[in-house]
Amino acid sequence: MKQFFSVADVVDLSEIVDEALRLKQAPFAYEQLGKRKTLGLVFLNPSLRTRLSTQKAAMQLGMDVMVMNMDKDGWALETRDGVAMDGATVEHIREAAAVMGQYCDVLGIRSFPKLIDRDADYSEDLFRKFSSYCGVPVISLESATRHPLQSFADLITIHEHWRKPSIPKVVLAWAPHVKALPQAVPNSFSEWMCRAQAAGMVDFTIAHPEGYALSEVFTQGAAVVNSLDEALIGADFVYVKNWSSYDDYGQILPVREQWMLDNRKLAITNNAKVMHCLPVRRDLELASEVLDGPQSLVIPEAGNRVWAAQAVLKRMLGEN
Amino acid sequence: MKQFFSVADVVDLSEIVDEALRLKQAPFAYEQLGKRKTLGLVFLNPSLRTRLSTQKAAMQLGMDVMVMNMDKDGWALETRDGVAMDGATVEHIREAAAVMGQYCDVLGIRSFPKLIDRDADYSEDLFRKFSSYCGVPVISLESATRHPLQSFADLITIHEHWRKPSIPKVVLAWAPHVKALPQAVPNSFSEWMCRAQAAGMVDFTIAHPEGYALSEVFTQGAAVVNSLDEALIGADFVYVKNWSSYDDYGQILPVREQWMLDNRKLAITNNAKVMHCLPVRRDLELASEVLDGPQSLVIPEAGNRVWAAQAVLKRMLGEN
Amino acid sequence: MKQFFSVADVVDLSEIVDEALRLKQAPFAYEQLGKRKTLGLVFLNPSLRTRLSTQKAAMQLGMDVMVMNMDKDGWALETRDGVAMDGATVEHIREAAAVMGQYCDVLGIRSFPKLIDRDADYSEDLFRKFSSYCGVPVISLESATRHPLQSFADLITIHEHWRKPSIPKVVLAWAPHVKALPQAVPNSFSEWMCRAQAAGMVDFTIAHPEGYALSEVFTQGAAVVNSLDEALIGADFVYVKNWSSYDDYGQILPVREQWMLDNRKLAITNNAKVMHCLPVRRDLELASEVLDGPQSLVIPEAGNRVWAAQAVLKRMLGEN
Numbered sequence: 001m002k003q004f005f006s007v008a009d010v011v012d013l014s015e016i017v018d019e020a021l022r023l024k025q026a027p028f029a030y031e032q033l034g035k036r037k038t039l040g041l042v043f044l045n046p047s048l049r050t051r052l053s054t055q056k057a058a059m060q061l062g063m064d065v066m067v068m069n070m071d072k073d074g075w076a077l078e079t080r081d082g083v084a085m086d087g088a089t090v091e092h093i094r095e096a097a098a099v100m101g102q103y104c105d106v107l108g109i110r111s112f113p114k115l116i117d118r119d120a121d122y123s124e125d126l127f128r129k130f131s132s133y134c135g136v137p138v139i140s141l142e143s144a145t146r147h148p149l150q151s152f153a154d155l156i157t158i159h160e161h162w163r164k165p166s167i168p169k170v171v172l173a174w175a176p177h178v179k180a181l182p183q184a185v186p187n188s189f190s191e192w193m194c195r196a197q198a199a200g201m202v203d204f205t206i207a208h209p210e211g212y213a214l215s216e217v218f219t220q221g222a223a224v225v226n227s228l229d230e231a232l233i234g235a236d237f238v239y240v241k242n243w244s245s246y247d248d249y250g251q252i253l254p255v256r257e258q259w260m261l262d263n264r265k266l267a268i269t270n271n272a273k274v275m276h277c278l279p280v281r282r283d284l285e286l287a288s289e290v291l292d293g294p295q296s297l298v299i300p301e302a303g304n305r306v307w308a309a310q311a312v313l314k315r316m317l318g319e320n
Numbered sequence: 321m322k323q324f325f326s327v328a329d330v331v332d333l334s335e336i337v338d339e340a341l342r343l344k345q346a347p348f349a350y351e352q353l354g355k356r357k358t359l360g361l362v363f364l365n366p367s368l369r370t371r372l373s374t375q376k377a378a379m380q381l382g383m384d385v386m387v388m389n390m391d392k393d394g395w396a397l398e399t400r401d402g403v404a405m406d407g408a409t410v411e412h413i414r415e416a417a418a419v420m421g422q423y424c425d426v427l428g429i430r431s432f433p434k435l436i437d438r439d440a441d442y443s444e445d446l447f448r449k450f451s452s453y454c455g456v457p458v459i460s461l462e463s464a465t466r467h468p469l470q471s472f473a474d475l476i477t478i479h480e481h482w483r484k485p486s487i488p489k490v491v492l493a494w495a496p497h498v499k500a501l502p503q504a505v506p507n508s509f510s511e512w513m514c515r516a517q518a519a520g521m522v523d524f525t526i527a528h529p530e531g532y533a534l535s536e537v538f539t540q541g542a543a544v545v546n547s548l549d550e551a552l553i554g555a556d557f558v559y560v561k562n563w564s565s566y567d568d569y570g571q572i573l574p575v576r577e578q579w580m581l582d583n584r585k586l587a588i589t590n591n592a593k594v595m596h597c598l599p600v601r602r603d604l605e606l607a608s609e610v611l612d613g614p615q616s617l618v619i620p621e622a623g624n625r626v627w628a629a630q631a632v633l634k635r636m637l638g639e640n
Numbered sequence: 641m642k643q644f645f646s647v648a649d650v651v652d653l654s655e656i657v658d659e660a661l662r663l664k665q666a667p668f669a670y671e672q673l674g675k676r677k678t679l680g681l682v683f684l685n686p687s688l689r690t691r692l693s694t695q696k697a698a699m700q701l702g703m704d705v706m707v708m709n710m711d712k713d714g715w716a717l718e719t720r721d722g723v724a725m726d727g728a729t730v731e732h733i734r735e736a737a738a739v740m741g742q743y744c745d746v747l748g749i750r751s752f753p754k755l756i757d758r759d760a761d762y763s764e765d766l767f768r769k770f771s772s773y774c775g776v777p778v779i780s781l782e783s784a785t786r787h788p789l790q791s792f793a794d795l796i797t798i799h800e801h802w803r804k805p806s807i808p809k810v811v812l813a814w815a816p817h818v819k820a821l822p823q824a825v826p827n828s829f830s831e832w833m834c835r836a837q838a839a840g841m842v843d844f845t846i847a848h849p850e851g852y853a854l855s856e857v858f859t860q861g862a863a864v865v866n867s868l869d870e871a872l873i874g875a876d877f878v879y880v881k882n883w884s885s886y887d888d889y890g891q892i893l894p895v896r897e898q899w900m901l902d903n904r905k906l907a908i909t910n911n912a913k914v915m916h917c918l919p920v921r922r923d924l925e926l927a928s929e930v931l932d933g934p935q936s937l938v939i940p941e942a943g944n945r946v947w948a949a950q951a952v953l954k955r956m957l958g959e960n
Contacts, residue, residue, distance in 0.1 A: 028356055036668055038696060046395060048416070052386055052423045056358060059384045064699045066692055075686060084923040086818050091919035095931075095938065096688070099918060102943035103692045178406050278419060279411035283404040291415075298415065303422035348676055366715060368736070372706055372743045376678060379704045498726050598739060599731035603724040611735075618735065623742035 001315040003131055004139045005124075006146055006188070007195045013155075014199060016315075020156050020307040023314070027060045027306075033317050034063035040104030041141065042068045044077070044111040044126075049278060050141045050149060053305035054108060054313075060306075061313055066104065079126050093129050101134035106316050110141035113182050115250030121145065121182075122215070137316040139309075145215075147184045150277050151192035152308035157301045158202065158237055161273055167203050168236035169270070173228055174208035175285040176259055177242035180250050185277050186243045187218040194221045207231030211245050211253040228259055232268040239275045240286050262287035266295065273297045321635035323451055324459045325444075326466050326508070327515045333475075334519060336635075340476050340627040343634070347380045347626075353637050354383035360424035361461065362388045364397070364431040364446075369598060370461045370469060373625035374428060377633055380626075386424065399446050413449050421454035426636050430461035433502050435570030441465065441502075442535070457636040459629075465535075467504045470597050471512035472628035477621045478522065478557055481593055487523050488556035489590070493548055494528035495605040496579055497562035500570050505597050506563045507538040514541045527551035531565050531573040548579055552588040559595045560606050582607035586615065593617045641955035643771055644779045645764075646786050646828070647835045653795075654839060656955075660796050660947040663954070667700045667946075673957050674703035680744035681781065682708045684717070684751040684766075689918060690781045690789060693945035694748060694953075700946075701953055706744065719766050733766065734773050741774035746956050753784035753822050755890030761785065761822075762855070777956040779949075785855075787824045790917050791832035792948035797941045798842065798877055801913055807843050808876035809910070813868055814848035815925040816899055817882035820890050825917050826883045827858040834861045847871035851885050851893040868899055872908040879915045880926050902927035906935065913937045 003009050010016055023029070039058040041051060046069075055065045070077070077096055078089035085092065100107055109130050113121035121144040131138040140148050162168045170193055172186060186206075193204040198221060205223040206214070213224070225231050232238065240261050245251045258265075260283075266272065274290055276298045282288050290296060323329050330336055343349070359378040361371060366389075375385045390397070397416055398409035405412065420427055429450050433441035441464040451458040460468055482488045490513055492506060506526075513524040518541060525543040526534070533544070545551050552558065560581050565571045578585075580603075586592065594610055596618045602608050610616060643649055650656055663669070679698040681691060686709075695705045710717070717736055718729035725732065740747055749770050753761035761784040771778040780788055802808045810833055812826060826846075833844040838861060845863040846854070853864070865871050872878065880901050885891045898905075900923075906912065914930055916938045922928050930936060 031356075036671075036700075038699070040692070048388065048390075048395070048411075049419055052360070052388070052420070055386055056384075056423050059358070060356075064696075066695055068688065068692070070688075075688070078922070082923075082928070085921035086924050090921075091688075092922050094922075095918055095920060095942075098939045099689055099942040100692070102939060103696050103946065278415055280415060281405035281410075282398070282412050282414075284406050288402070299418045299422060302415075302419040306423065351676075368708065368710075368715070368731075369739055372680070372708070372740070375706055376704075376743050379678070380676075598735055600735060601725035601730075602718070602732050602734075603722075604726050608722070619738045619742060622735075622739040626743065 001312065002137050004148055004312045005127060005143065006148055007151070007192045013195055014201065016311055017156055017159050020311040021160060023310045024307045030314055031060060031062045033314065034058065034061035037105040037317060038064045038066060038103065039313070040066050040068065040100050040107045042070060042100065042107065042109040043141070044070050046071055047110055047141065049302055049305055050110065054141065054149070054309040057306050057310035057313055060310060061317065063313070079129055093126065094133050097130045097133035098135060101136045104136060106137050106139065106313065107134055108139040108141045111143060113144035113184070115180055115182065115244060118249040139312055142184055144182070145184055146188040148188055149305060149308050149312070150185060151188040153301060153304040154189055154239065154275060155192055155196055156304045156308060157275065157297055161297060162236065167200065169234050170202045170204050170237045170239065171231045171235045172206045172239045172241065173231060173261060174212050174259060175240045175242045175261065176255065177281060177285060180244040180252050181242050183214060183243045183246055186241050187214055189239060189241070190214060190222060191218045194219065197221055205231050209253070209255045209257065209259060211248060212243065213247060215246050228257070228265065229268055232265060235269040235272045237275060238269060238272045241277060242285055260285065260287060261290055263289050263293065266290055271295070275301050278302055321632065322457050324468055324632045325447060325463065326468055327471070327512045333515055334521065336631055337476055337479050340631040341480060343630045344627045350634055351380060351382045353634065354378065354381035357425040357637060358384045358386060358423065359633070360386050360388065360420050360427045362390060362420065362427065362429040363461070364390050364429070366391055367430055367461065369622055369625055370430065374461065374469070374629040377626050377630035380630060381633055381637065383633070399449055413446065414453050417450045417453035418455060421456045424456060426457050426459065426633065427454055428459040428461045431463060433464035433504070435500055435502065435564060438569040459632055462504055464502070465504055466508040468508055469625060469628050469632070470505060471508040473621060473624040474509055474559065474595060475512055475516055476624045476628060477595065477617055481617060482556065487520065489554050490522045490524050490557045490559065491551045491555045492526045492559045492561065493551065493581060494532050494579060495560045495562045495581065496575065497601060497605060500564040500572050501562050503534060503563045503566055506561050507534055509559060510534060510538045510542060514539065517541055525551050529573070529575045529577065529579060531568060532563065533567060535566055548577070548585065549588055552585060555589040555592045557595060558589060558592045561597060562605055580605065580607060581610055583609050583613065586610055591615070595621050598622055641952065642777050644788055644952045645767060645783065646788055647791070647832045653835055654841065656951055657796055657799050660951040661800060663950045664947045670954055671700060671702045673954065674698065674701035677745040677957060678704045678706060678743065679953070680706050680708065680740050680747045682710060682740065682747065682749040683781070684710050686711055687750055687781065689942055689945055690750065694781065694789070694949040697946050697950035697953055700950060701957065703953070719769055733769050737770045737773035738775065741776045744776060746777050746779065746953065747774050748779040748781045750781035751783060753824070755820055755822065755884060758889040779952055782824055784822070785824055786828040788828055789945060789948050789952070790825060791828040793941060793944040794829055794879065794915060795832055795836055796944045796948060797915065797937055801937060802876065807840065809874050810842045810844050810877045810879065811871045811875040812846045812879045812881065813871060813901060814852050814899060815880045815882045815901065816895065817921060817925060820884040820892050821882050823854060823883045823886055826881050827854055829879060830854060830858045830862060834859065837861055845871050849893070849895040849897065849899060851888060852883065853887060855886050868897070868905065869908055872905060875909040875912045877915060878909060878912045881917060882925055900925065900927060901930055903929050903933065906930055911935070915941050918942055
């Protein structure tokens, strides 16, 4: 595997989920595979879960890990070509990426969207250039429009917690927030679930208020409704997440209905398990009673980030 | 050992000091014990000695170490329950702690007091909640009211540098400063010395100006005087440290007498060794002539932080 | 080797270059040498290449690495002696260095000049005090006036890319910039090239506009011209770098001529290879057409930072 940026980089969805769960049973089964190899993790935005889980996964494979936090002032990267760098940017991504590729066998990079210019964000310019100039395999640690390690961990979690012969109904449910958040997590979750649906693994519905439709690129095959209560009927998994508007790009639109999942709404479901990528704003995005209740999977879901990262790293180190 | 927060978490004070000194003689004697185990160090406030010494101790036990600096803007943790998180805090300590517990076998956390609300600081709310929600053993890397790794290293240093059959007189001596500092180091040193005094290991006196009394919770059995010169008579170890007022909470009260230890005052002692937890303000808290003189132990004392941390980690990894 | 601060710390220039290139062929040949040893890297200023390459080199020697970023507010080191520390500085370099020496077997430190007081910067006070107080071998990760790991990597790169029996002409060429930069890189490159010239390894010329002469301490034996075109005639390697004025200390003086190297100017050379320490401002310091062209060595040059660091660390760990 040379790149892990979207679900399209995975050839065999069901097999890689199984592989991740085998790693969970035997975390050190491949601890020689990464010996003498170095993983570099580049953060243009802060990270807790992604950094720790990916670092842990790499260490379990025997790799050395170097972390670069470039989110501070004074290390602004230039991504445009053909401009004289006489302003605030101190290094071009061409050199920065190529140099890191000299020191690392695999690289990961995180870069959030600015939520100002939709075309710029959705071009994924920074990830694509970094990947193209660094010369080594690259893992997205969340890019402007996707968060594939999260979505892979989510699919692992659903698969792990579904033991019935039927196909589970999975609902991506928009939730309120006070800040304008990227669409990366819901886009990515949606493209992984659509792929899983096509493979007969899940039945996928998206619920969001009017004005919050995701880009159709990520939602092919999904059922989309504008009522949370309607979506929750028969749900086996509810994936709660806020995002800002794609159509009215980066905006928070007024929403009159109650969209926060609480126990009353959870009762509509088929005794559904509740997921969230974290961090979560308690009693704003999701009721504390749900988070602290028996149907919440948010902590083991975060734990599964390790096995997602480890399965991806294993393939980058090996021949797949 | 499931928690290292105060001296009460140590069952056998004399034995753990001996164990630390054995580790100092053979740092790699247990380098297999921590293999495939991960220590996570969480800093809500900056750290130099604590981070480096604990990291070093863990590496000598074969552990992997992941450091999380959460002292930057943008990762404010919510600790209150029952509030809708629609403000500045981005994650609740319930989720943050539980997630880190998914990735680490042992956790350490540092969090300073705010020095505004005494009851809030002395409730140790953050440490207690972190410890209760993370699900793995937790080491305090300095909390609102205690700094146990420092105090343990201090006791090791006293034990190591006292070779006479008599019981050494140890004086905790308040010192001037320009900033309002927490009571964590003197509280903790005092509770460790009171415990050591009860075990017949030291004779303990606290000297501070009026208005600077520590909470009685930490000083049971200590002699307390308001004169530095009086306290220094017969002293074998002088532990210099500034703290702000506990009674007039977090305030710097005017002090007319000379409380900075210099060679003239040191001459009053029984040729005492001088200690300080560092960082130290030269010629404000402690005279340069003392720091640079033959009676200063501040550097080997800092070195002993490694063996304190290693003895604690060893117990958390083992059966004690 | 007890210190790596300037070219004077290297006894055998040609041999250490050969050693670095042997390490490049067999990076793990000495992976037992650094086992159970710790390298501490202290950054008072930000770093990308230096941190990653030195960390990588240390890991390949089996060392553990601890990184301390002290470039944030709140950890201002005092370097002056004889002052009462009642201001903004929180710790004296005497204690800070000595403590780090307790935790590390080898230390590296980076500290840039302030470019205000030339005598203060050129006294190298901070590096010298750190080195003198820490008690273990110290590597400069760039100091006020020198960047020896960079210059060593540069010499390795020149040696590696010159396969003719003749002596290559190496030109250090001043380049424009919008910020006032230190003289550390050109000083250091110059003293290494002058030493290499004395050893018959290179023929060395410095080209800069009037007013940009380097301190003569670093340029003994170098040809110096004030015309870029003149210097480029017959050049085999062109080392492009901006620096601020040494005479009019830290100032950017007006320069009327074209000093940015582009393909037109490169055509004057003897098909020269082009070098730069990075980060580079594209189309300000150096034309994109040169950076992206076949004569650029900037990426492999950055890669060679690993072998420079590894050769130095190997000597600090061993008997040389």
